[in-house]
Amino acid sequence: MTTTELPFPGLTSGTDSVPTLQPDEAAQTGKDFTSDQEVRWCPGCGDYAVLKAVQGFLPGLGLRRENIVFVSGIGCSSRFPYYLDTYGMHSIHGRAPSIATGIATAREDLSVWVVTGDGDALSIGGNHLIHALRRNVNMTILLFNNRIYGLTKGQYSPTSEAGKVTKSTPMGSVDHPFNPVSLALGAEGTFVARTIDSDRKHLTSVLAAAAAHRGTSLVEIYQNCPIFNDGAFDAIKNPDTKADAIIPLVHGQPVRFGAVLESGLGSKGLVRDGETGGVRVAQVADVGESALLVHDAHSPDPTMAFALSRLTDSGYLNQSPIGIFRQVERPTYDDQARAQITTATGGNDSDDGADAGDRLAALIGGGDTWTVV
């Protein structure tokens, strides 16, 4: 679907209806978005890096700070709103997407963000997450995935690898983990991406694309918990291994990674797998450059994006695609809900009280009535 086919041609960006700073107003800085509350995550927590990146990134949107709302659930990452000087709500476990749905639907002039974790979003709040994605409510969901329960001190999470030994699984977990990207694509999310806490440049670029997307944007952020799951993402962070571990996804580009060749491009790449219908890793030298899969994040069909998501290790993470898997346009729930109200009111939203009163009198005095004198 192209932009012009959308029923709301004026609204194409996620922040189109949010008031911006006027040219004569002072530009905002990260400091403007920093609240007076002391940040209380553990030393070395990946959340610090994401907070810094968000505080550094938000001023660039040029939005009025009072029109930004951060909503979170419960968990370490859900303390996030307290540290940002915007409107915010630290709500209850798993429910942030539903609260954000109410905010986004009630007010088109707000930029709505959800901060959540793997337990909050995928375990207790799994239902709300998939339904937000299905409805395509205009909000950006930052899913901090550390593959462990931190705030409750170290139980396995719905993204922990099978066999993981934790406080609640002394003989190893027998749970099969979720792949958050596969789940979001299955729920027909319109913007699904993955990035890494420690790669500020990539994180910021994905956040910018997510904010610009009109609809629900899901950004999975690999985030290291130094206390209960330290090193979970070492393979994709270690300079010696990351070239083979990270499969970078860039729209319109052949997908290549691995040891860099003289050409400056990776030695490995992705090709379609004729046998499974999916995607597999191949040596470029074996298959030739022309056989490489060119990433199309804008394809209306999520099949290829799903196939890419399956290249993520479900056990210890030695390989994972990173980037924007899917970015397509679909009318949002909140825009359509508001459009129905606009249609019903006949555009008379400059209603004065007297008129609303007349219409109320007509409503309650309607139906089959009789008069007693």
Added chain:
Amino acid sequence: MTKQVKQLDRVIIRFAGDSGDGMQLTGDRFTQESAAFGNDLSTLPNFPAEIRAPQGTLPGVSSFQVHFADHDILTPGDAPDVLVAMNPAALRANLGDLPKGATVIVDTHDFSGRNLSKAGYTTSPLDDGSLDEYALHQVDLTGMTVAAVKEFGLSRKDAARAKNMFALGLLSWMYGRPTEATVDFLTRRFAKVSEIRDANITAFQSGWNFGETTEAFAVSYEIKPAPMSPGTYRNITGNLALSYGLVAGGVQSGLPVFLGSYPITPASDILHELSKHKAFGVTTFQAEDEIAGVGAAIGASFAGTLGVTTTSGPGLALKSEAIGLAVMTELPLVVIDVQRGGPSTGLPTKTEQADLLQAMFGRNGESPVPIVAPQSPGDCFDAALEAIRIAVTYRTPVLLLSDGMLANGSEPWRVPELSELPSIDPAFATGPNHAVDDGDDDFWPYLRNEETLARPWAIPGTAGLEHRIGGLEKGDGHGNISYDPANHDFMVRTRAAKVQRIAESLPPLEVDDPTGDAKVLVLGWGSTYGPIGAGVRRVRKAGYRVAQTHLRHLNPFPKDLGEVLARYDKVLVPEMNLGQLSLLLRAEYLVDAVGYNHVRGLPLKAAELAEAIGELVAQAEGVDVDLTPAPQEALS
């Protein structure tokens, strides 16, 4: 043929048939006709939870009872004077409720072998003498309907489906109901299929004509209009009145209404109704579950609209944690629980008022929530407005406890003038409210209004008032996270005090004590208002003294409740639960409240209640109480 016309002061009719027979529609039309005629009335729909239980069986029986009179009445009536039974199962399921001598009109069409056995009859009750004590009318409603609509070329099955309209026509003749509105209704309802429209109208008119011409019905009845105070009236169900109250609350507060809801019996009609009123800026969000419904409503309230969620008992259980969040964040929120039989899934289509203690205490921590309850279908309108007034003024979730009887029952309702409605001021925060040490102004989200103890409602988009709220304990005033022991103790007490402060805004209790010296007080809440009032009238009619009062507010109680209770020697508390209000009254006032409790899924019966009141009067006054002298004249 000139037929005799008899005057009656009131009649109770019950239409009963299979779930697919259209009994609810039939009853509703008869009710509308009676309302238009000017009778006072009260209705009791009663239907199974199954959409279409096996045809012709007892579990599949659906009924609609309407009580109409030439005077002010309070209940749908204890026992029908007339039963219309469309099949053997409907007869068998309802006969036990009929007094001897009652009129029974039976569609004879299905009184044959298999249909009789499906209803559990071994012999036909029409032939075996078991109905000898009733005034039995055997009419082949189905056969006559099929013959009457022959010209429209419908299949036999479709033709037979109009039999409910034939029955309605017959009863409309018997009681002199005006018919134009029903013809108009059928014309509109079946506008798209002309054969069905014409068949229904023809069946309806044929039923009327049959009554007028047949010798089987020698008498018709006249029930004069009831005197009512001047005004415009309409017949209204509780769920419709409640929906209108929510729309009105939006208009009166200037806040767009946002309903987050998940379908559940018997509350879903409120979602359906509000979804029609987008022209008032009402947004309805059908959520993925009960929790998302209340969650979205809380989000909408944070965003500066009026968050509402509607549910029934099981859904309220699911919403508990989120309501606690609204208590902690002190955001306006209206939670409507249309109570049904419990626990668990319980009796989805039957009434009960056993969620009072869940509403009062069903959350973790000290989590006070104001509770209001409507007392009649029309009163649901006022109760909704009152819930909104409290929620917005005091920045708090409010629970409104309706129930299945109010939701689906109906009564004539005087349409209020706009000038009678309360105006509600959201009073959003517009600027800083606190000077900090360096002389700058700051915004403190938990700095309270001294009179109401309400905190400011600062909505996103207001520059300079950016703030964060959440479920963690707040520091007094500034609202930042606080784990300080003394602060927590203070905040717990402050939240409780804020809810108690609502009592300052409530009018004194209205106590109905005509002689002023009654020794027994009957105190109720919710839909028992009708049966209690009817029971009290019977006792007074028999010459005894009794006082009555009814609670709109269950939390906080009105300030003078303790003093009112202390004026009486005995206090009777009738409830459709095992004594939940009694428990609260005993705890709060150390009063020896006597419970009168039934949980049958049906309204309390006025006659039985009168007996219970009589017993207490006998004890309190040391006299023998005999209520029998004039049972026929006793008003209901």
